[in-house]
Amino acid sequence: MAQEITTQDTQDLAAPNGETKRRAVTFMPAVDIFERGETTVIVADMPGVAPDDVDVTLDRQILTLRGKVKPHAPEGYSRLASEYRVGDYVRVFTLSDEIDQNKINAELKNGVLRLELPRSAETQPKKISVKAA
Template sequence: MANEMTTTDKNEVDLQGGEALRSGPVYRPATDIYQSDDRVVIVTDMPGVAPEDVDVTLERRVLTIRGQVATEPPEGHRPFHGEYGVGDFERVFTLSEDIDRDKITARQAAGVLTLELPKAASAKPKKIAVGAA
């Protein structure tokens, strides 16, 4: 399951032919993928992205994660020194047919987005009972 997922492989995503959220760099966030018999879990780091600025879409078998970082300094402040490269995030995965599209969930806490992708019943391992002849 996890090895069937593909993604971009550059730290900065090239959006030629894609859709940019705004001008500026778009980064490929660090992502871990875990798998069990009944689900795949995708954990993606998107520091500085508020939950309302995360966009997760699934079109056909393509799962797209986008996040927009707020670039405004806190009220009453102006930029003085900056080392954090502000930009948006995007990650794209191609899912296998084994995912139950209708039961995917997403939650975000402390800049980490967690997606749970349950496997379809037909993809789960099935124990077959053996009877005596």
């Protein structure tokens, strides 16, 4: 489950019909980080985020994940109660200089963002042979 970052960072967002507004909060998405060979993989939960509403940026060594959730209300219905909290997602990581920044791959499927961060060839461990003297 995502952790709420702040409620002070709320913003008024117009509903699709333009009539009502909702308060949006910002959540920090839950992530799993693991390695597969020479690649680090980050998996972030961003339910309700469409592929066009994901923004992954890399500025120097700072990787920022942002996801925006568009408000949804079924056409012709008026909301009577709302317990499900809708908000946007933000998560920031500092990458090591071992990551090949030109080969980062990102994919969003079913509300799960998956990033593959391969290590550059120059920073991969090298075997040094030892000769008998």
